[in-house]
Amino acid sequence: xxxxxxxxxxxxxxxxxxxxxxxxxxxxxxxxxxxxxxxxxxxxxxxxxxxxxxxxxxxxxxxxxxxxxxxxxxxxxxxxxxxxxxxxxxxxxxxxxxxxxxxxxxxxxxxxxxxxxxxxxxxxxxxxxxxxxxxxxxxxxxxxxxxxxxxx
Numbered sequence: 413x414x415x416x417x418x419x420x421x422x423x424x425x426x427x428x429x430x431x432x433x434x435x436x437x438x439x440x441x442x443x444x445x446x447x448x449x450x451x452x453x454x455x456x457x458x459x460x461x462x463x464x465x466x467x468x469x470x471x472x473x474x475x476x477x478x479x480x481x482x483x484x485x486x487x488x489x490x491x492x493x494x495x496x497x498x499x500x501x502x503x504x505x506x507x508x509x510x511x512x513x514x515x516x517x518x519x520x521x522x523x524x525x526x527x528x529x530x531x532x533x534x535x536x537x538x539x540x541x542x543x544x545x546x547x548x549x550x551x552x553x554x555x556x557x558x559x560x561x562x563x564x
Contacts, residue, residue, distance in 0.1 A: 446471060446533075446541055446543075446554060446555070446557050447533045447535055447541055448519070448533060448554065449517065449518035449519060449533065450518050450519050450520075450532075450533045450534035450535070450540070451534050451535060451536060453537075454534040454537060455515075456515040456516075456518065456519055456520045456534075457497065457513050457514050457515025457516075457520050457521075458496055458497060458513065458515075458520075459491075459493040459494065459495070459496060459497060459498060459499045459513060460493060460496075461534070461537070462491045462493075462499055462513075462520075462532070462540075463491055463492065463493050463499075464490075464491060464562050464563070464564045465485065465488035465489070465490050465491075465562070465563040465564055466483070466488050466489045466490070466491065466560045466561065466562060466563060467481055467483060467484060467485050467488060467560070467561045467562075467563055468481060468482045468483035468489055468558055468559070468560055468561075469481030469482060469483075469558070469559050469561070470482075470558065470559060471541070471557060471559055472559075482558065483503075483504055485563035487504035488504065488563045489501065489502065489503055489504065489560070490502040494510060497512060497513045497514070498510060498511065498512055498513065499511045499513060499522070509524050509525075510524070510525065511523060511524055511530075518533075519531050519532060519533045519534075520532040520533075520534075521545075522542075527547070528544050528545055528546070528547050529544075529545045530542050530543065530544055530545065531543045531545060531552050532560075533557075537562075538561060538562035539559065539560065539561050539562070540559075540560050541557040541558070541559055541560075542557060542558045542559075542560060543556070543557045544556075
């Protein structure tokens with residue numbers, strides 16, 4: 413009887429190990445694939461393409477829950493050119509932040525004087541995705557972008 417108990421436990425353990433092994437080889441669930449490199453024809457690392465008034469919301473698509481935008485064109489985010497590589501970001505509440513821009517890997521990185529930087533990826537002349545960058549790890553939050561659409 414003792415051998416049967418050990419055998420039953422052994423079989424149960426073997427089954428658990430086999431299931432874990434199968435799970436390890438299954439494809440991982442994939443987060444939505446958002447753009448990581450901008451379209452060609454729009455300069456990265458310069459302020460000029462960003463100048464204007466912007467609606468801010470979330471990516472749209474099949475299987476996504478689309479909520480209300482964060483900012484509407486009635487009270488937009490306004491981006492103003494300071495010089496070739498510096499932008500002034502003005503929120504609808506009146507808060508302003510200056511960003512220094514740099515080109516890197518087909519996208520534009522926005523560096524504020526302090527706090528988290530952002531990565532902007534152009535999807536067209538009137539739309540870009542913005543990804544925040546974690547201060548502790550330096551990693552972009554590729555799964556949670558904001559979408560900026562030109563109001564002008």
